[in-house]
Amino acid sequence: MRAIWILFILGLISALTVPAMAQQKQANSIFTGVDPREIKTVPYDMSKALQPYNMSRSFHKAPTANPFNLSNFFRKMTLGAWPPLVAQTPVLDQKNNPFQPNPILGKNPFSLPPKKK
Numbered sequence: 001m002r003a004i005w006i007l008f009i010l011g012l013i014s015a016l017t018v019p020a021m022a023q024q025k026q027a028n029s030i031f032t033g034v035d036p037r038e039i040k041t042v043p044y045d046m047s048k049a050l051q052p053y054n055m056s057r058s059f060h061k062a063p064t065a066n067p068f069n070l071s072n073f074f075r076k077m078t079l080g081a082w083p084p085l086v087a088q089t090p091v092l093d094q095k096n097n098p099f100q101p102n103p104i105l106g107k108n109p110f111s112l113p114p115k116k117k
Helices: 002-017
Strands: none
Touching: none
């Protein structure tokens, strides 16, 4: 058992000390990593970053003051339609019902057995 552990630990150490795969010379896809020697820096234009900010677009206009009115505090009340509208669905008999064309067969496990007299 000790020999197996020693071989496992030596394999783990050797796997961890192998050079990293991200430091390879040619990176063909995003999964194989990026070569740090191929990174190109681009200078940043600081003149656009230091422009003064337009403060007039930061704030919106204040709403105009409305005179006091109770309708501002209470919602409009509706009484609904008269006569009340009721949904009307067609009722299909068992012969025309596509979801249950035949009567259910079998025994209901929850039904009580008939009482003996």
